[in-house]
Amino acid sequence: MRRFTRTLVAAALTATTVAGTAGWAAGNSQRAVTGPPVGTAAWQADGLPDPGRMTPAQVRALFAGTTPSRRRDLAAAHPGVVGNLDGAPLALRYAANARTAGGRFAGQQVLAYDPRGRGQVVLAYGDLARAEHVAVIVPGSDVDAGNLASLTRKATALRAATGDRTAVVAWAGYTTPVGVGLDAASGDLAEAGAERLVRFTEGLAAVGAPEPSLFCHSYGSVVCGLAAHRIKAKDLVAVASPGMRADDVAALNTTARVWAAKDPTDWIDRVPNVAFAGLGHGTDPTAPEFGARPVPAADAQGHDGYFTPGTASLRTFAAIATGAVR
Template sequence: MGRFRRTLVAAALTATVVVGTAGWASGSSQLPVTGPPVGTAAWKAAGLPDPARMTVGRTAAYIAGLSPERQRELVRNHPDVLGNLDGVPLALRYAANSRTAPAAFAGQQVLAYDPRGRGQAVLVYGDLATARHVAVIVPGSDTDAGHLGRLVQKATALREATGGRTAVIAWAGYTTPVGVGIDAASGELAEAGADRLVRFTDGLRAVGAAEPAVFCHSYGSVVCGLAADRLKAKDLVAVASPGMRADDVAALNTTARVWAAKDATDWIDRIPNVEVAGIGHGTDPTAPEFGARPVPAAEARGHDGYFTPGTDSLRAFAAIAEGDDLR
């Protein structure tokens, strides 16, 4: 009976989205990528510590205790593991991932690359080691290592809007839903993504990067909502959100400033803000009762227009990334 109820609710939510988005097709079910990186068996066979048992802090301490020669050896022999361990110094991760990432990433600062499933990648724009301000963009559905175009556009637009002062991270570091279907309506992929996002921000702190402002687009805001109470962030910005799986800001249990943006032309506004039997994501973060700080978005258009150069929303995002208050 419970399963039947979940199916009915999911069907109703999906139908609402399909009608509201001119027939966007339902998506296929995805399995989240979890666990230690590819190459872990060879890493452990070489007598190296099990990544699955290492906290970010222990990872940072272990790598810091190695000689430069030993660190370079790990880059050569175990790049698939080293490049994906949060807490490893930035330069080592960039060097490792330059060996494992496909040719399409040549010349980019690749902070993580995981080929499993549809593939995940984390790209950095700017000098993450020295930037006074850092922003992380967490994308929604249909984003993976082979489909980064829109995410990269958002990241580069935000960096340019800050005059190049903010280092921006395009974080395609979790398994996103494909299209609109049960995955997009449920929180299972978001729960797995939240764990990965928390570990990632722990890793930023471990290598001395500035505490980030995290911009969470669409389903990415569900990820951020589930991670909020553990996330090392100074700001959380819910953009085009279907809900954050919280009734209000207080329920997020975060010390970060919480913001929300939604434009009047965004189809996400047609999504029912309910959560029943694990389906749906709850209160609209732009609703007054949620208590988030409003972000102007009158000049944004559609579901993906918030980072468009020249819009009020992008100007506001740049100000938030640099620690300003819009009030």
């Protein structure tokens, strides 16, 4: 029995660490970027409250109590803080991040930008303030401010599939694992990401956006699983998931509808769904015993093909995002 357990753990260490990567590669240990945004010291030196201690609702109240000219002055003087304050006016954040990003994401609505580490960025497609529906895509490994192509393709494809009726957020707002290593097998980065995701969704609520549908790809589904009990979301969709660190839907303790998709050609299907000593992410969300609603994905190809135009998975994602399926 002991030997069998060691074998399972070894398999989990080897296989679960590929979750979210494009293939086998050397893994590099990452340290999660956390804490208040860049520029906090100067912000507080101007007599402003600690951004790390304010809730998004308090942030909203802070800006609601100032004049438009004062808000513009704050964004100009402290763009690194204002651009990353969940609960701040959306237009003000876009303007502040256009300054800090220095044209790096020209033409994009940059909802958050943190240059620390590999860089984190949140891009918005559509009008979050007026949209009837909002979808947030939470990516897996190897995504950062310098490696956004696969994430932005997913976001634009999902928005187009809804007939541009849904605002879509590409949320590269946490430190993701890189390559194959212990980071992808453990929940450490996901725990830090879950804190950021909870705050981000609270920020959406603070500015009046509707409850989002979260589409959580690969290691991103670990983030969503850890955040589920604190997030007010309409849907949680686990896509190509190595596990959500929960035995079943009930263990997620969420009021959201929970969905799961995995295509037959996805190598994630070869990952052992075990959890031992903090490594591995547990039950496969597409397993019947997990209890998630199935998303058809037979015509998706590989680990990254679920958002490909024309696939049943993307059509279903669009129906979920717009509330067309019950």
